[in-house]
Amino acid sequence: MMTLRAFVTGLAQETNVFAPLPTGLRSFSGRFSVPGRSDDTAPPFPESLLLGGRRRAAEGVVELVEGPTAGAHPGGLVTRVAYEALREAILSALSAALPVDMVAVHLHGAMMADGYDDCEGDLLARIRALVGADCAIGAMIDPHAHVSPAMVRAADILIAYKEYPHTDFRERAEEVWDLLLATRAGHIRPVAALWDSGTIGIFHTSRPEVRALVAEMQAMERSGQAISVSLIHSFPWGDGADFGTRALVITDNNRPAADRLAQALATRARTIAMDTPNGGVSLERALALRAADTGTGPYVLADSADNPGGGAAGDSTFVLASLLARGVGRTCIGPLWDPQAVAIAMEAGLGARLALRIGGKTGPLSGAPVDMVVTVVGLDPAATQDFAGEAFPLGAAVALHGHGIDIVLVSERDQARGPDLFTGLGVTLHDKDLIVVKSSQHFHAGFAPLARQVLYLDGPGSLQTDLAAYPYRKIIRPRWPLDAMGREPWMVGGRG
Numbered sequence: 001m002m003t004l005r006a007f008v009t010g011l012a013q014e015t016n017v018f019a020p021l022p023t024g025l026r027s028f029s030g031r032f033s034v035p036g037r038s039d040d041t042a043p044p045f046p047e048s049l050l051l052g053g054r055r056r057a058a059e060g061v062v063e064l065v066e067g068p069t070a071g072a073h074p075g076g077l078v079t080r081v082a083y084e085a086l087r088e089a090i091l092s093a094l095s096a097a098l099p100v101d102m103v104a105v106h107l108h109g110a111m112m113a114d115g116y117d118d119c120e121g122d123l124l125a126r127i128r129a130l131v132g133a134d135c136a137i138g139a140m141i142d143p144h145a146h147v148s149p150a151m152v153r154a155a156d157i158l159i160a161y162k163e164y165p166h167t168d169f170r171e172r173a174e175e176v177w178d179l180l181l182a183t184r185a186g187h188i189r190p191v192a193a194l195w196d197s198g199t200i201g202i203f204h205t206s207r208p209e210v211r212a213l214v215a216e217m218q219a220m221e222r223s224g225q226a227i228s229v230s231l232i233h234s235f236p237w238g239d240g241a242d243f244g245t246r247a248l249v250i251t252d253n254n255r256p257a258a259d260r261l262a263q264a265l266a267t268r269a270r271t272i273a274m275d276t277p278n279g280g281v282s283l284e285r286a287l288a289l290r291a292a293d294t295g296t297g298p299y300v301l302a303d304s305a306d307n308p309g310g311g312a313a314g315d316s317t318f319v320l321a322s323l324l325a326r327g328v329g330r331t332c333i334g335p336l337w338d339p340q341a342v343a344i345a346m347e348a349g350l351g352a353r354l355a356l357r358i359g360g361k362t363g364p365l366s367g368a369p370v371d372m373v374v375t376v377v378g379l380d381p382a383a384t385q386d387f388a389g390e391a392f393p394l395g396a397a398v399a400l401h402g403h404g405i406d407i408v409l410v411s412e413r414d415q416a417r418g419p420d421l422f423t424g425l426g427v428t429l430h431d432k433d434l435i436v437v438k439s440s441q442h443f444h445a446g447f448a449p450l451a452r453q454v455l456y457l458d459g460p461g462s463l464q465t466d467l468a469a470y471p472y473r474k475i476i477r478p479r480w481p482l483d484a485m486g487r488e489p490w491m492v493g494g495r496g
C-alpha cells in the first residue's frame with residue numbers, strides 16, 4: 001500500500017469586533033515566516049492535530065508535511081496585512097507540498113479580518129482550489145465559531161470541540177485524522193448539513209441540560225446515525241452573516257438524515273438558549289450572597305466582561321475598584337494584564353512596599369487605573385498556569401497584596417485557566433472569601449473543585465452579557481436574545 005501524504009497547518013484567532021486591541025502580525029506566534037515577522041515557537045492553541053499527525057507518521061500511516069502554524073490570543077479585528085500574509089504562507093507551503101492526499105487544519109472559526117468576515121471560509125476555499133476535489137480536507141474548530149456555508153462546502157470533515165471548557169481537543173483531533181483517513185480510503189463519503197437556530201446562546205457544558213445535549217450528540221455518533229455532530233455555539237462578540245448558534249451534522253452519504261438531525265439539534269439548542277437566563281449577577285448581588293452564606297470556602301466570581309479569552313484587554317478595574325470602595329478583603333483577583341506595573345513591581349523586588357498604578361490602561365472598557373499601596377508578595381519572571389495538562393504562559397508575573405486583596409498581574413495576556421495562576425506566586429486560595437477570575441468559563445475545570453459557589457458576574461467591559469448594548473451591523477435578524485423571538489431553525493448550507 002502506498003503511504004498517504006498529509007499536510008497539516010493551522011491559523012487561529014477569535015475576533016471580538018468590539019474589543020479595543022487590534023490584532024496585527026506581532027500578535028501572532030507559532031511556526032511561520034512572512035514578510036515582516038517570523039517565529040518558531042508553539043502557537044497559543046493546543047497542538048493536538050499536529051501531534052496526531054506526527055503519531056500517524058511514526059506509525060507509517062501517513063507521510064506528514066508540517067506546514068506553517070500561527071495563532072494569536074483572542075483580540076480585536078485582525079489586520080488585512082496579517083491575515084493575507086499568514087494565509088499566503090500556508091497556501092505557498094501547501095503548493096510546494098503537492099500532491100497531497102489530505103489536509104488537516106487547526107482553525108478557530110471566529111476569525112475576522114479587515115475586509116474578511118469569514119477568514120476560515122476564505123482559507124478553506126483556497127485550500128480546496130489548490131488540492132482539487134479528490135483530496136480530503138478536515139478542520140478542527142472551536143464551537144465559538146461563525147460557521148459559514150463556504151466552510152462546510154470546502155471541508156469534508158469539520159469538527160468542533162464538544163466541551164466548554166474545551167477539554168476535549170485531543171479526542172476531536174483524533175476524530176479529524178480518523179475520518180480523513182476513512183474518507184481518503186473511500187470507506188465513508190461525508191455529506192453535511194448546517195442549520196441555524198435563530199438564537200445566540202451560551203452553552204456551558206457544566207450545566208445539566210447542556211451535558212444531556214452533548215450526551216445525545218455522542219449517542220448519534222455511536223449509533224452510526226451520524227459521522228460527526230457539532231453544536232456551534234457562536235461567538236457573541238463577533239458580527240457577520242454567519243453569526244449565530246448553529247448545528248452541523250456530517251453523515252455517511254445521507255444528506256436527508258444530516259438535515260433531519262441538524263434541524264433537531266438546532267431546535268434543541270434554540271430551546272436551551274431561550275431557557276437560559278441571560279446574563280449573570282451583579283457584583284453587589286454576589287457580595288450579598290457571600291455575606292449571607294455562613295459556610296466557609298471561596299466564592300469564585302467570573303469577571304466575564306473582561307475575559308482575555310474573548311478578546312478583552314484583561315486590565316479592567318471595575319471589580320477591583322468596587323471591592324476597594326466597599327472595603328471587601330479576603331479576596332484575590334487575577335490575572336490582570338499590566339506589563340508596565342509588573343516591570344515596576346519586579347524592579348522593586350519581593351517584599352517591597354510601593355505605590356502602584358494598576359490596570360485601566362487600554363481604554364474606556366477597562367475602567368480607570370487604580371492607585372494603591374501594595375506589597376510585592378510573589379514574583380516569577382516566567383509564570384505559567386495549567387489547563388488540561390498543558391502549561392499556558394503568563395510571562396513575567398507578580399502577586400501584590402493591599403487592603404486585604406491579593407492581585408496577580410501578568411505581562412502576557414491570558415485568561416484565568418488554573419488555580420496555579422495564584423498558588424504559583426504564593427497566593428493561598430482556601431482562606432479567601434472571594435476569588436475573582438478574568439475568564440468566562442475555562443476557569444471552571446480548575447476552580448470549581450475548590451469553590452463553595454461559582455457565580456458569573458455581569459458588568460461593563462468588552463464582553464458584557466447585555467448584547468443589545470453592541471452595535472451589530474451584519475447579523476441575520478430576528479435573533480434571540482437581541483430580538484424578542486428568534487426565527488424557527490432553518491437550513492443555511494450543506495455539502496453533498
Ligand SMILES: [Zn+2]
Nearest residue numbers: 142143144166
Ligand atoms: Zn471557545
